Amino acid sequence: MTAQSLALDAFVFVLAVFIGFELITKVPPTLHTPLMSGTNFIHGIVLVGALSVAGVAGGTAGTVIAFCAVLLGTLNVVGGWVVTDRMLEMFKKRPEPKKEGE
Amino acid sequence: MTAQSLALDAFVFVLAVFIGFELITKVPPTLHTPLMSGTNFIHGIVLVGALSVAGVAGGTAGTVIAFCAVLLGTLNVVGGWVVTDRMLEMFKKRPEPKKEGE
Amino acid sequence: MNALLAVAEPVSTGAPAWATLGYLVTAGCFITGIKMLGSPATARRGNFIAGFGMLVALVVTLSQVATTDSMHFDWAVMGIAVLIGTAVGGFSARAVRMTAMPQMVALFNGMGAGAAALIGIDDFRTGLDGFIAFPGFSSNAEIISVLVSCFIGSLSFSGSVIAFGKLQELISGRAVTYPLQRPLNGLLLLAIIGLGAYIVVAPSIELLFIYIGITLLLGILFVIPVGGADMPVIISLLNSCTGLAAAATGFVLGNNGLIVSGALVGASGFILTQQMSKAMNRSLFNVLFGAFGQGAGQVASTTGAGGGTVRSTTSEDLAPLLAYSRLVIIVPGYGMAVARAQNDVKELADELERRGVEVKYAIHPVAGRMPGHMNVLLAEANVPYPQLREMDDINPEFARADVAIVIGANDVVNPAARNDPGSPIYGMPILNVDQAQTTVVLKRSMATGFAGVDNPLFYEPKTLMLFGDARASIVALTSEVKQQ
Amino acid sequence: MNALLAVAEPVSTGAPAWATLGYLVTAGCFITGIKMLGSPATARRGNFIAGFGMLVALVVTLSQVATTDSMHFDWAVMGIAVLIGTAVGGFSARAVRMTAMPQMVALFNGMGAGAAALIGIDDFRTGLDGFIAFPGFSSNAEIISVLVSCFIGSLSFSGSVIAFGKLQELISGRAVTYPLQRPLNGLLLLAIIGLGAYIVVAPSIELLFIYIGITLLLGILFVIPVGGADMPVIISLLNSCTGLAAAATGFVLGNNGLIVSGALVGASGFILTQQMSKAMNRSLFNVLFGAFGQGAGQVASTTGAGGGTVRSTTSEDLAPLLAYSRLVIIVPGYGMAVARAQNDVKELADELERRGVEVKYAIHPVAGRMPGHMNVLLAEANVPYPQLREMDDINPEFARADVAIVIGANDVVNPAARNDPGSPIYGMPILNVDQAQTTVVLKRSMATGFAGVDNPLFYEPKTLMLFGDARASIVALTSEVKQQ
Numbered sequence A, B: 001m002t003a004q005s006l007a008l009d010a011f012v013f014v015l016a017v018f019i020g021f022e023l024i025t026k027v028p029p030t031l032h033t034p035l036m037s038g039t040n041f042i043h044g045i046v047l048v049g050a051l052s053v054a055g056v057a058g059g060t061a062g063t064v065i066a067f068c069a070v071l072l073g074t075l076n077v078v079g080g081w082v083v084t085d086r087m088l089e090m091f092k093k094r095p096e097p098k099k100e101g102e
Numbered sequence C, D: 001m002n003a004l005l006a007v008a009e010p011v012s013t014g015a016p017a018w019a020t021l022g023y024l025v026t027a028g029c030f031i032t033g034i035k036m037l038g039s040p041a042t043a044r045r046g047n048f049i050a051g052f053g054m055l056v057a058l059v060v061t062l063s064q065v066a067t068t069d070s071m072h073f074d075w076a077v078m079g080i081a082v083l084i085g086t087a088v089g090g091f092s093a094r095a096v097r098m099t100a101m102p103q104m105v106a107l108f109n110g111m112g113a114g115a116a117a118l119i120g121i122d123d124f125r126t127g128l129d130g131f132i133a134f135p136g137f138s139s140n141a142e143i144i145s146v147l148v149s150c151f152i153g154s155l156s157f158s159g160s161v162i163a164f165g166k167l168q169e170l171i172s173g174r175a176v177t178y179p180l181q182r183p184l185n186g187l188l189l190l191a192i193i194g195l196g197a198y199i200v201v202a203p204s205i206e207l208l209f210i211y212i213g214i215t216l217l218l219g220i221l222f223v224i225p226v227g228g229a230d231m232p233v234i235i236s237l238l239n240s241c242t243g244l245a246a247a248a249t250g251f252v253l254g255n256n257g258l259i260v261s262g263a264l265v266g267a268s269g270f271i272l273t274q275q276m277s278k279a280m281n282r283s284l285f286n287v288l289f290g291a292f293g294q295g296a297g298q299v300a301s302t303t304g305a306g307g308g309t310v311r312s313t314t315s316e317d318l319a320p321l322l323a324y325s326r327l328v329i330i331v332p333g334y335g336m337a338v339a340r341a342q343n344d345v346k347e348l349a350d351e352l353e354r355r356g357v358e359v360k361y362a363i364h365p366v367a368g369r370m371p372g373h374m375n376v377l378l379a380e381a382n383v384p385y386p387q388l389r390e391m392d393d394i395n396p397e398f399a400r401a402d403v404a405i406v407i408g409a410n411d412v413v414n415p416a417a418r419n420d421p422g423s424p425i426y427g428m429p430i431l432n433v434d435q436a437q438t439t440v441v442l443k444r445s446m447a448t449g450f451a452g453v454d455n456p457l458f459y460e461p462k463t464l465m466l467f468g469d470a471r472a473s474i475v476a477l478t479s480e481v482k483q484q
């Protein structure tokens, strides 16, 4: 990790932070929770990191750590996405239920 | 220019495009012209490019091209900034002029 | 390329061009996805687009793993990890009750944070020899990146687990306070910083574990004092932190995809956190350090409207009133969530509608304990979306309502917010239930709500109290109405 | 760092870390600056912040030049270029009349675009030997970057110069049309692409010059057919293009500062262009290829409200009406700009106010020929800002106005936009001058305005026409009012 590559990484980081700040303007309160959940899914991208370190370390300890990291990352990705989707399902228009029955 | 550096440049480019798109939301029409002028100033940054190529080429032709590029870039920077500033001066609150005189 | 230009140009980097471009697609999808999540009409599509971006990132990464000499990558073991994760994550996310959603978000957030910390540990382990053999800028920078990702990752991990425990009521949801809370946290933070600095100078895996241990403790102590009611804000904050942890692992691994995605979540999550605390009329600082939220009692006694008389009623007396109304407005609050009464409320509403009564639901933006809480619950009970009316929309209609039924709501219908400048909730917009012909309040006692302030509404002559668990009251009321 | 990770990590790039961080500061300043330029309260500060960002970028670049073996950098010559540029640019930007601002923007935009093209040429010249000696991806990519920056730069350069010429009335401001316009442009574009492809295969500086020559021609032909009235939109589009040209030079030089800043301008400029054409009720496509804008006559005859009678008046007759009004609303339009009557209008208003008449100005968002045109002119004449009222604000007040004076406005007060679904401007919001007790219209003839549609307002019984140059009419009116 050279100073140059670090500076470039910082460059990309700051640009992304600017985007993140601009992205969310006025969100209606009902969407706060789904939006939180959606971004929760997005940081599941750590799974990418977990997979790319998984091949580096050998030995039992290395494998165990990599296994745990991949497992946790997958949980974040899959769980995060499904939870968000379920929340958002609530927002889609439903056919009006029958008024007569109970 | 390797494929890798090109891809990185493209990465940065696209992020910046996203920021540019997000940045301008609903601008009141009165500010359209100053905003145009302000961004006109910003692309005066080509002056940076002009200065960094200026040292590369030797010979008369090289110097002439570099001279012209730096001159044009400077015109863009200085003229662009001053024009914008003058336009925006119009928007600041003026002391109410005297009602009595003409 | 020539002399000066070579200096100004980023040359050959580690990530192959196709991987960088793949991550660029991912970043684009995430940006678009987050943007679309901000509006009801596009939210669901936004989630799909973000999902697609994730898929691209995973394909890119696995291709990289497959095409490089990644000697130790054990496809079988990692495949099992992914399978287990998918099965458990997918199943639990599908199976869980709608009302338990916030704690699920907390839990999955904790998982991601834990993964970030583990990546840091792994990188530290494999890089350790190099750090010791070649000290200098490069090693230091990498160690610091690892320390940052371990710090944020562990903090967010233990914090999220505690938040989960509180919401799931495995731990007391109350705002637990303990003596010297802030000094202790400060001390721990100092210890972490000191230890971190020492690790940079003299890298050692044991010290890293101690470092992580203290951070985990700090995460626990940080979230423990926060009242259960403030949990949505805290979870959102921890979510934003995990984003930063992911970005930190991106620095460790030199991976642009991680850096961008993590930074996006970190920044947008922070803005979201602020919006959430604003929507609850609290400042972020207050949420973090206030340990308010369970203050109840004492505030009530200072406001002391206790002098008035309260008119209590029964479901038998109430039933005819409801059955022969023209317009009934239902005002759900936190108590409905506690009593899990949403399905019974729907049943009552159906019964009333069958009798020709017009029924509407008035949804206050901060009713309940998380944003959209009431919407989610009532949607679960299949209440048609158009019947759910937002505050500004429904407020003018109370004047022509015969009955307003307040089901376990308190603060959001407190007229003190409108009239009493001395009240702690003064200035918060409320639902004008007191403008209805009759207001019926269903709750278990005269206890205060979240804000801990007494409610003059209960003492108004037009108000009838129906004491008892909201669910029991509603069920009784429905059967009485049926007999009319 | 270890096996796989090394692959995923961008290693050592050309630009030193401090330069990258410096450009990051620049990018941050530009982003903040553009954001602040979007709101009246912060706009001026935004321009200062952007200026600071530019300063940082220049300091970084010069430091790089100074610290590297930039053997041919001639400080004296470049210093002279900067001095001349500063003097000329600063002086002309200060000296020019407010009304000439749009053409100044066009001119400076052209300068920047020209610089971008020159940078491309320079890089191509110095790199040429390398391109020929080492063909392959690297050379091709660099040539293509050069071609892109030369293309956008030259196009925007010649286009901007033509736009300047039109606005400055050095060239006919009319929408010049010529036969086979679109096929010819298409042909030129094809030639440029073909030639570009050939240059990639067989690099040659002569071919590059031909390539640039054709592009310059295309830029001219592209802007020539656009009517002077649409110029603001075209200038904004060219501005956005120059941003992209700057970004392209960034690719050529591998300079992140240029890439980010150029991309910012390219993207935000494009959004702005769309907003501008929307504010003028035109689609961007229409502006580019419509050559509408001077269509006048024929459209008018189809609408043909010509049958009515017109009541013409004189300044003597009008003066008492104005002098004894309570509220007079002045509605300026393009004709006031043409007549340069703003100072005289202010004088008339002052005279009326001295007599106790209340005077307001109604500013239609697209009155004139550039956004904010009327604001700028009237501000130049020192009309106090609070007297300038936006359309939605002033429209309700016309009903209580005694006189509405329409000074060289036409389309923006055309009731057909409200009443006549067949009118080309139907649906555009207008100023309701016809609701005033009396409407006075100052113009030279019965000619149509920008949109070329007849105006039924002129035939209304409550409307009085005061024919003649707006400035002459106003001056006469003022002296008559003084004699009252």
Ligand SMILES: NC(=O)c1ccc[n+]([C@@H]2O[C@H](COP(=O)([O-])OP(=O)(O)OC[C@H]3O[C@@H](n4cnc5c(N)ncnc54)[C@H](OP(=O)(O)O)[C@@H]3O)[C@@H](O)[C@H]2O)c1
Binding pocket: C229, C230, C231, C232, C280, C281, C332, C333, C334, C335, C336, C338, C339, C365, C366, C367, C368, C369, C370, C371, C372, C373, C407, C408, C409, C410, C411, C412, C413, C442, C443, C444, C445, C446, C447, C448, C449, C450, C451, C468, C469, C470, C471
């Ligand atoms: N929506 C959010 O995102 C969010 C997040 C955090 C905080 N808050 C805050 O939470 C409050 C929400 O207001 P709210 O009116 O919905 O709730 P509230 O003011 O907290 O009142 C809830 C009421 O429900 C009653 N209740 C509890 N369990 C019940 C049961 N089983 N049956 C019947 N009644 C029951 C309680 O009275 P008894 O004990 O007498 O039954 C209590 O007074 C606001 O102050 C808001 O700022 C909101």
Ligand SMILES: NC(=O)c1ccc[n+]([C@@H]2O[C@H](COP(=O)([O-])OP(=O)(O)OC[C@H]3O[C@@H](n4cnc5c(N)ncnc54)[C@H](OP(=O)(O)O)[C@@H]3O)[C@@H](O)[C@H]2O)c1
Binding pocket: D229, D230, D231, D232, D280, D281, D332, D333, D334, D335, D336, D338, D339, D365, D366, D367, D368, D369, D370, D371, D372, D373, D407, D408, D409, D410, D411, D412, D413, D442, D443, D444, D445, D446, D447, D448, D449, D450, D451, D468, D469, D470, D471
């Ligand atoms: N604001 C912008 O950004 C912008 C940009 C492009 C296009 N536009 C379009 O321009 C139009 C603006 O409307 P507008 O009402 O301001 O102008 P307009 O509809 O173009 O009418 C201007 C009128 O001024 C009169 N005039 C010209 N010179 C004059 C002089 N010396 N003395 C007196 N009168 C004179 C002309 O009539 P005579 O010839 O009879 O004198 C003409 O009818 C809209 O259609 C808008 O869409 C606006």
